[in-house]
Each structure stands twice: as structure tokens, then as C-alpha cells.
Amino acid sequence: xxxxxxxxxxxxxxxxxxxxxxxxxxxxxxxxxxxxxxxxxxxxxxxxxxxxxxxxxxxxxxxxxxxxxxxxxxxxxxxxxxxxxxxxxxxxxxxxxxxxxxxxxxx
Amino acid sequence: xxxxxxxxxxxxxxxxxxxxxxxxxxxxxxxxxxxxxxxxxxxxxxxxxxxxxxxxxxxxxxxxxxxxxxxxxxxxxxxxxxxxxxxxxxxxxxxxxxxxxxxxxxxxxxxxxxxxxx
Numbered sequence: 754x755x756x757x758x759x760x761x762x763x764x765x766x767x768x769x770x771x772x773x774x775x776x777x778x779x780x781x782x783x784x785x786x787x788x789x790x791x792x793x794x795x796x797x798x799x800x801x802x803x804x805x806x807x808x809x810x811x812x813x814x815x816x817x818x819x820x821x822x823x824x825x826x827x828x829x830x831x832x833x834x835x836x837x838x839x840x841x842x843x844x845x846x847x848x849x850x851x852x853x854x855x856x857x858x859x860x
Numbered sequence: 861x862x863x864x865x866x867x868x869x870x871x872x873x874x875x876x877x878x879x880x881x882x883x884x885x886x887x888x889x890x891x892x893x894x895x896x897x898x899x900x901x902x903x904x905x906x907x908x909x910x911x912x913x914x915x916x917x918x919x920x921x922x923x924x925x926x927x928x929x930x931x932x933x934x935x936x937x938x939x940x941x942x943x944x945x946x947x948x949x950x951x952x953x954x955x956x957x958x959x960x961x962x963x964x965x966x967x968x969x970x971x972x973x974x975x976x977x978x
Contacts (some may be wrong), residue, residue: 785964786964787963787964787965789965795970796955796968796969796970796971797955797968798968799965799966799967802963802964802966803963808966810861840904840905842905842907842964842965844959844961844963844964844965847919847921848907848909848921848922848923849895849907849964850907851904851905851906851907852904853904854904854905
């Protein structure tokens with residue numbers, strides 16, 4: 754199975770801060786990676802697919818980059834609704850596997 | 861935006877089976893693939909498998925292979941996950957998700973909480 758190592762597991766930040774979250778795959782996965790946000794008590798929502806393509810309707814403060822085995826999600830200016838948990842998903846090989854998640858809370 | 865509506869919370873005893881449903885918008889199910897994903901307390905997300913509503917093709921995660929059945933019903937635009945021989949550590953939130961093999965999971969259902977308790 755492909756292991757997805759996500760870091761950090763948690764971070765504290767303020768509104769307006771720039772936040773960077775990383776996922777590292779145990780082997781190359783091309784660009785078959787998505788980034789998701791889950792607010793408490795809600796279903797996850799996709800932010801980025803194909804490693805760097807923004808989902809329709811997602812604000813441009815979110816961006817994804819990377820290919821192969823290292824990927825980042827950047828939030829350029831954190832907003833109040835962004836305090837949530839973020840995770841990555843690889844769909845290059847079965848079984849699809851997830852990063853362990855990054856909880857972003859208010860400093 | 862695609863709305864996937866899942867069935868309500870379940871409480872089961874160890875050894876029992878559960879069947880969770882996921883209703884897609886009418887007349888669109890046939891073009892969808894579905895994955896089922898679970899999130900246990902204190903754990904990360906775990907992919908259980910996927911099914912094509914169009915071809916019936918399936919791929920189950922090896923961990924669940926002998927205990928799960930994924931099906932779809934075109935007449936009701938519904939996907940189903942059946943999990944058998946339940947254990948206490950199957951307690952989790954179960955999500956259905958619309959997928960494409962090219963782009964992964966794009967939309968999620970609201971989740972169904974399963975509690976397995978003696």
C-alpha cells in the first residue's frame with residue numbers, strides 16, 4: 754500500500770496567515786492526489802484535484818502544487834472558515850490511501 | 861455540486877450485518893462511480909473500495925474483501941454498502957463518495973454513524 758505522510762498533524766494560526774501543508778507519498782503517484790477540507794460535523798469537501806487544479810467554486814487563496822511523491826497545499830491568507838481539518842488522498846494505486854490529516858486551529 | 865444523501869445512524873451488535881444506503885440525484889446514478897470511506901474515532905480516513913454504477917466493476921480493499929458487498933440500484937439511484945460480521949472496531953462514520961478514476965473523490969455524502977456495541 755502507498756503510505757501518505759502528512760505534516761504537520763496540527764498547527765495554530767491567525768486569520769491572514771499563510772499556511773502550508775505537505776503530503777509525501779511512499780512512492781511516486783504522478784499527479785493523482787486531491788486535497789480536502791472537513792469542517793467539524795460536516796462532510797469533507799474537495800479543494801484541489803490532480804495535485805494543482807482548483808475545484809470549481811473554491812477560493813483562489815487555496816493552491817496545490819507538486820507531483821511524483823511530494824505535494825503541498827497552500828492557503829495564502831487564512832480565513833475564519835478555514836479553521837478545519839485538511840487531508841490528502843492518493844488515487845494512483847489501490848487501495849486509495851489518505852494522509853492522517855492536519856488540524857488547523859486558531860492561535 | 862452533487863448531493864449524496866445517506867441513510868441514518870445505526871447501532872448493531874457484534875457479529876451482525878449492516879447495510880448503508882447512499883442516494884444520488886435521479887437519473888444520474890448510472891454515470892457515477894462510488895467509493896465508501898470510513899473514519900473511526902481517533903483514526904484517519906480509510907478507503908474501503910469502489911463500484912461503478914455503469915459497469916458494476918468493483919475493487920475492494922483487501923482488508924475488507926471477505927466482509928463487504930457494494931451494490932447499486934439504478935431504479936432508485938441508490939448505492940449500498942453491506943458490512944458483515946461486525947466488530948466493535950467497525951464503529952465509525954461511513955461516507956459514500958462520488959468518484960472518477962481519473963480525478964478521485966469529488967463529492968461526499970453526509971456520513972452514516974455506525975456504532976457496534978454488545
